[in-house]
Amino acid sequence: MESATTELARLPGLEVAVEQTELNPSHFLERGPQKRLMVFAGRSHPELATRIAEQLGVELGEIELETFANGETYCRYGESVRGADLFLVQTGCKPVDEYLMELLLMIQAAKLASAKRITAVIPWFPYSRQDRKAKPREPISGRLVADMLQLAGADRVLTMDLHAGQIQGFFTIPVDHMTALPLFARHFRDLGLFGDGVVSVAPDAGRAKVAVRFGEMIDGGFAIMHKTRPARDQVSVTEITGRVRDKVAIVGDDIITTGRTLLAGAHALREHGATGVWVFATHALFSGDALKRFGEADLAGIVVTDTVPIEVVNRPANMTVVSVSGLLAETIMNVFADDSVSAIFGGENQLF
Numbered sequence: 001m002e003s004a005t006t007e008l009a010r011l012p013g014l015e016v017a018v019e020q021t022e023l024n025p026s027h028f029l030e031r032g033p034q035k036r037l038m039v040f041a042g043r044s045h046p047e048l049a050t051r052i053a054e055q056l057g058v059e060l061g062e063i064e065l066e067t068f069a070n071g072e073t074y075c076r077y078g079e080s081v082r083g084a085d086l087f088l089v090q091t092g093c094k095p096v097d098e099y100l101m102e103l104l105l106m107i108q109a110a111k112l113a114s115a116k117r118i119t120a121v122i123p124w125f126p127y128s129r130q131d132r133k134a135k136p137r138e139p140i141s142g143r144l145v146a147d148m149l150q151l152a153g154a155d156r157v158l159t160m161d162l163h164a165g166q167i168q169g170f171f172t173i174p175v176d177h178m179t180a181l182p183l184f185a186r187h188f189r190d191l192g193l194f195g196d197g198v199v200s201v202a203p204d205a206g207r208a209k210v211a212v213r214f215g216e217m218i219d220g221g222f223a224i225m226h227k228t229r230p231a232r233d234q235v236s237v238t239e240i241t242g243r244v245r246d247k248v249a250i251v252g253d254d255i256i257t258t259g260r261t262l263l264a265g266a267h268a269l270r271e272h273g274a275t276g277v278w279v280f281a282t283h284a285l286f287s288g289d290a291l292k293r294f295g296e297a298d299l300a301g302i303v304v305t306d307t308v309p310i311e312v313v314n315r316p317a318n319m320t321v322v323s324v325s326g327l328l329a330e331t332i333m334n335v336f337a338d339d340s341v342s343a344i345f346g347g348e349n350q351l352f
Contacts, residue, residue: 081110088118111152122159125145161282
């Protein structure tokens with residue numbers, strides 16, 4: 001059947017303007033609401049999450065986290081996260097397994113609640129030191145954690161100063177690797193510790209490349225310590241390569257647990273003529289009586305970050321805590337805005 005407009009157009013003496021409607025298909029549709037950035041905190045480090053949220057100018061999202069009497073974890077978001085860009089802040093401090101399970105539940109709950117993108121912000125990545133089979137019949141625990149995060153529904157991981165670069169290869173999702181090295185360099189420069197009178201010291205061969213880069217940041221020299229491990233928690237420094245005599249030595253590492261490695265290295269540096277020894281590390285776990293041990297050690301100073309909570313009561317007087325909240329907040333904003341993350345570091349955040 002012809003349309004009425006066509007019939008009218010055929011009547012004598014009557015002119016009808018027949019409009020031809022043309023479709024112009026596009027490659028996308030624009031529809032509100034606009035993108036939403038939401039930050040939620042687990043129970044591992046709420047202070048850091050609060051500082052990150054303050055830097056971003058947002059409030060932490062409402063989330064209910066409880067532990068049942070039988071030890072199981074309960075998680076429920078107290079507000080809608082549908083279509084939102086979620087950033088879940090949870091670090092790998094003690095109790096590691098409980099906080100890891102809590103993060104997995106937070107990710108899955110967000111996935112089932114139709115969050116648009118879920119980024120796990122893990123300042124200290126748990127099990128990152130177990131990145132290979134050092135002995136037969138051992139697990140590669142770091143790979144297992146990566147698989148668990150992806151299976152739970154994480155779309156992206158944001159972490160800091162991984163113990164080994166190959167951990168990034170455990171993921172099939174994007175991994176944004178931050179480093180606190182520029183923060184430490186700025187801190188020591190503010191103290192006047194830079195130039196020819198300062199030497200950057202690698203505690204072992206694995207940290208050599210990072211120590212070289214840090215030496216360039218403070219315009220100092222470079223040295224490396226060679227060590228052996230008679231037992232699991234014992235270390236012996238056998239040799240120091242590089243000039244440290246009559247210089248201030250700055251020893252950097254990614255993590256401090258017992259502190260025996262760094263303290264043995266500091267003792268060896270003083271024996272080789274260093275006028276003073278500073279120690280810095282990104283992740284200050286300080287297990288057992290490590291804080292007391294560092295407080296009694298002959299160190300010019302200790303500099304760490306707040307990627308994990310640090311005990312206030314037994315903290316040595318010569319310890320300085322540098323916050324990474326600003327760096328993480330800037331990274332989160334760049335991820336949310338789909339801007340470059342490596343641009344924050346001038347493309348030099350891959351230090352391995």
